[in-house]
Amino acid sequence: MIQLIRGFKDILPGEIELWQRIEAEAKSLFEAFGFREIRIPIMEKTELFKRSIGEETDIVEKEMYTFADRGGEMVTLRPEATASIVRAYIQHKLYAADPVQRLYMIGPMFRRERPQKGRYRQFTQIDAEIFGVASPLADAQLIFLLVTLFARLKVADVEAHVNSLGCPACRPDFRAALQAMLTSVGGSLCADCSRRRERNPLRVLDCKVPSCRAALAGAPSILDHLCRECRRDFDELQAALSGLGVGYRVNPRLVRGLDYYTRATFEIQTGALGAQSAVAGGGRYDKLVKELGGPDLPATGFAIGFDRLAEIAGVGAAGLQPRPDLFLAALGPESRSLAFDWACRLGRDGVRVEMELGEKSLKSQMKTADRLGAAHVLMVGETELNDRAALLRNMQTKEQIRVPFEGLAERIKTLLDAR
RNA sequence: GUGGGUGUAGCUCAGUUGGCAGAGCACCGGGUUGUGGCCCCGGUUGUCGUGGGUUCAAUUCCCAUCACUCACCCCA
Numbered sequence: 001m002i003q004l005i006r007g008f009k010d011i012l013p014g015e016i017e018l019w020q021r022i023e024a025e026a027k028s029l030f031e032a033f034g035f036r037e038i039r040i041p042i043m044e045k046t047e048l049f050k051r052s053i054g055e056e057t058d059i060v061e062k063e064m065y066t067f068a069d070r071g072g073e074m075v076t077l078r079p080e081a082t083a084s085i086v087r088a089y090i091q092h093k094l095y096a097a098d099p100v101q102r103l104y105m106i107g108p109m110f111r112r113e114r115p116q117k118g119r120y121r122q123f124t125q126i127d128a129e130i131f132g133v134a135s136p137l138a139d140a141q142l143i144f145l146l147v148t149l150f151a152r153l154k155v156a157d158v159e160a161h162v163n164s165l166g167c168p169a170c171r172p173d174f175r176a177a178l179q180a181m182l183t184s185v186g187g188s189l190c191a192d193c194s195r196r197r198e199r200n201p202l203r204v205l206d207c208k209v210p211s212c213r214a215a216l217a218g219a220p221s222i223l224d225h226l227c228r229e230c231r232r233d234f235d236e237l238q239a240a241l242s243g244l245g246v247g248y249r250v251n252p253r254l255v256r257g258l259d260y261y262t263r264a265t266f267e268i269q270t271g272a273l274g275a276q277s278a279v280a281g282g283g284r285y286d287k288l289v290k291e292l293g294g295p296d297l298p299a300t301g302f303a304i305g306f307d308r309l310a311e312i313a314g315v316g317a318a319g320l321q322p323r324p325d326l327f328l329a330a331l332g333p334e335s336r337s338l339a340f341d342w343a344c345r346l347g348r349d350g351v352r353v354e355m356e357l358g359e360k361s362l363k364s365q366m367k368t369a370d371r372l373g374a375a376h377v378l379m380v381g382e383t384e385l386n387d388r389a390a391l392l393r394n395m396q397t398k399e400q401i402r403v404p405f406e407g408l409a410e411r412i413k414t415l416l417d418a419r
Numbered sequence: 420g421u422g423g424g425u426g427u428a429g430c431u432c433a434g435u436u437g438g439c440a441g442a443g444c445a446c447c448g449g450g451u452u453g454u455g456g457c458c459c460c461g462g463u464u465g466u467c468g469u470g471g472g473u474u475c476a477a478u479u480c481c482c483a484u485c486a487c488u489c490a491c492c493c494c495a
Contacts, residue, residue, distance in 0.1 A: 274489075361448090370455035371456095
């Protein structure tokens with residue numbers, strides 16, 4: 001038999017209710033804050049991701065699903081959403097009407113990594129971006145949204161981490177200081193970090209190898225090298241968060257794996273997902289719009305790992321299963337055809353209704369109704385045909401009443417609505 | 420890409436020092452010829468992950484392979 005692709009997964013009924021709940025919660029929250037949904041394509045020209053995420057990043061170097069299509073063009077299944085949203089913002093000149101745009105999207109992303117807990121090759125992200133706002137209040141708003149959404153979904157054991165990555169004015173200074181320090185402790189770094197020392201020294205700060213952590217105990221902090229503007233913005237962000245009552249931790253070791261980030265950067269971390277600590281991450285990317293050919297406008301945004309969020313959400317799918325309002329149990333062909341007619345009418349009018357379409361004993365049908373959690377069962381058989389009235393049983397109280405055939409669907413709907 | 424663990428019924432798992440493949444749950448039927456949950460009785464379901472090797476005989480031993488899973492790496 002043909003199985004699904006490694007690292008991909010089906011979301012089956014029973015689990016999907018939780019996904020729908022999370023989606024609904026996210027949408028209503030974002031829309032309350034003026035975010036509008038945007039839908040972007042699942043594939044883009046490979047060039048877009050190379051230029052935005054960065055040629056030297058792991059994502060671009062070894063994780064993208066990239067191939068030549070039948071016309072020979074190099075295309076890539078999107079590994080993240082920001083690049084496409086920025087592309088759309090520029091291409092459709094959304095900034096012309098108003099540079100300030102709040103956009104969100106929910107959809108699948110693709111990265112060909114080795115699957116493990118909380119990590120799939122097709123995974124879903126909830127993404128939100130704010131364009132055209134330079135103020136750190138925009139970053140504070142994003143973090144507030146994350147914290148609020150997580151609280152609504154009863155996610156326990158999460159913590160917001162914030163940091164500033166500086167800007168083109170001050171980051172080179174810090175980078176030089178860090179590199180000098182790394183050279184001095186060179187011997188005690190792990191192989192990966194020795195390699196990263198030249199190309200991407202900031203990543204060394206994020207290394208989890210104990211020897212590296214020890215060697216970096218006295219590493220310079222980016223926060224000591226921020227220029228005046230970066231310092232001011234970072235202070236303002238913290239003041240805003242404190243004012244909102246959002247708990248957070250300043251983590252000078254927090255870095256991003258994508259090259260386009262500047263200044264404010266943040267992550268929501270959890271201890272509940274094994275090695276995968278990040279449930280959401282984001283930050284400011286003030287230079288990206290311009291780099292991709294648009295105007296020089298600032299932007300900030302985040303992505304939530306939907307699959308990870310679903311795993312740690314305190315609201316389970318259990319209470320979310322739909323239960324029928326009514327189950328129709330019919331005995332014999334004549335009763336069944338009557339019941340079928342009622343079932344179709346009631347379903348059309350919005351009553352959750354199910355019935356057995358085959359020939360089954362009443363006992364068996366009652367069992368099915370019970371298993372489905374039906375609130376009521378409407379029985380019709382020989383006796384009822386003679387009486388011209390069906391029997392409506394309340395499954396909880398076991399109370400049964402006769403309902404005349406005449407206008408039955410309407411009568412039933414009225415009875416159920418009255419509850 | 421590297422390393423560890425695991426693959427037996429729809430699900431959770433036992434098992435065979437190599438000899439006809441098991442339990443619980445689920446499902447179906449009956450006990451009640453027309454009334455669910457509890458109880459009792461009965462029944463259905465398997466290429467024992469796949470391919471090869473050793474053997475009279477392999478689900479069991481050996482080799483390979485695939486899948487799942489956890490971790491490294493990286494990230495959401």
